[in-house]
Amino acid sequence: SQTIHQWPATLVQPVGSPLSLECTVEGTSNPNLYWYRQAAGRGLQLLFYSVGIGQISSEVPQNLSASRPQDRQFILSSKKLLLSDSGFYLCARATGDYGYTFGSGTRLTVV
Amino acid sequence: AQSVAQPEDQVNVAEGNPLTVKCTYSVSGNPYLFWYVQYPNRGLQFLLKYITGDNLVKGSYGFEAEFNKSQTSFHLKKPSALVSDSALYFCAVRVPWRAGSYQLTFGKGTKLSVIP
Numbered sequence: 001s002q003t004i005h006q007w008p009a010t011l012v013q014p015v016g017s018p019l020s021l022e023c024t025v026e027g028t029s030n031p032n033l034y035w036y037r038q039a040a041g042r043g044l045q046l047l048f049y050s051v052g053i054g055q056i057s058s059e060v061p062q063n064l065s066a067s068r069p070q071d072r073q074f075i076l077s078s079k080k081l082l083l084s085d086s087g088f089y090l091c092a093r094a095t096g097d098y099g100y101t102f103g104s105g106t107r108l109t110v111v
Numbered sequence: 112a113q114s115v116a117q118p119e120d121q122v123n124v125a126e127g128n129p130l131t132v133k134c135t136y137s138v139s140g141n142p143y144l145f146w147y148v149q150y151p152n153r154g155l156q157f158l159l160k161y162i163t164g165d166n167l168v169k170g171s172y173g174f175e176a177e178f179n180k181s182q183t184s185f186h187l188k189k190p191s192a193l194v195s196d197s198a199l200y201f202c203a204v205r206v207p208w209r210a211g212s213y214q215l216t217f218g219k220g221t222k223l224s225v226i227p
Contacts, residue, residue, distance in 0.1 A: 004154075032212075043219040044201070057209065090154055098143050098162065098205055100215055102154035 003027070006091050006103035013110055019064075019078040021106050023091030026072070032094040033074040035066055037087045044090070050074060086110045113138040113206040117218035124192045125226050132187040132221045134202030143205035144185040145215065146176055148198050155201060161185060172196070192225045199223075
């Protein structure tokens with residue numbers, strides 16, 4: 001199984017509040033993991049990439065950070081949310097056939 | 112830059128008619144190409160891929176795609192559209208990234224609407 005679990009499915013947070021979105025994966029160990037943001041139901045923006053525990057690459061400087069405390073756990077965080085952080089956040093893992101498997105996503109609305 | 116392009120933001124097709132969602136790519140070397148579908152408030156689901164071999168690739172839900180090297184295209188097709196095919200479709204290509212690794216680069220997506 002290469003299932004990806006993301007939670008929560010929906011989140012409404014006030015501006016300035018902290019954020020923690022969690023992604024856990026099943027299957028093979030040491031997967032490459034990704035966080036994407038999708039605004040307005042359109043294109044995907046790669047936010048972070050991780051090849052292993054404690055190894056995070058950031059693609060876009062912003063208000064967000066990521067951590068990988070365990071092999072199959074990938075966390076997206078913010079200390080203070082902005083309105084512009086609203087969007088649909090997707091976690092993905094690389095599969096053995098060169099593609100990705102995606103989680104079901106988290107809809108974040110910052111109010 | 113190595114990338115994919117989806118020239119149409121939206122495609123409308125009548126139910127029962129054939130559908131085509133366009134994708135062109137720009138990569139050096141042999142391309143690894145993918146199509147994904149996204150239903151509202153859901154993650155992306157894999158439809159099909161081209162790595163090597165036959166230019167016509169068959170995938171899930173009756174979809175197929177044709178790899179055309181001379182036109183650098185990988186258009187998604189289905190002979191007879193269903194209302195349930197209405198969704199957002201993404202084309203993607205595997206590109207070299209950091210330290211010998213690779214990642215998928217996605218097009219901006221095409222919204223397919225199948226009209227009853």
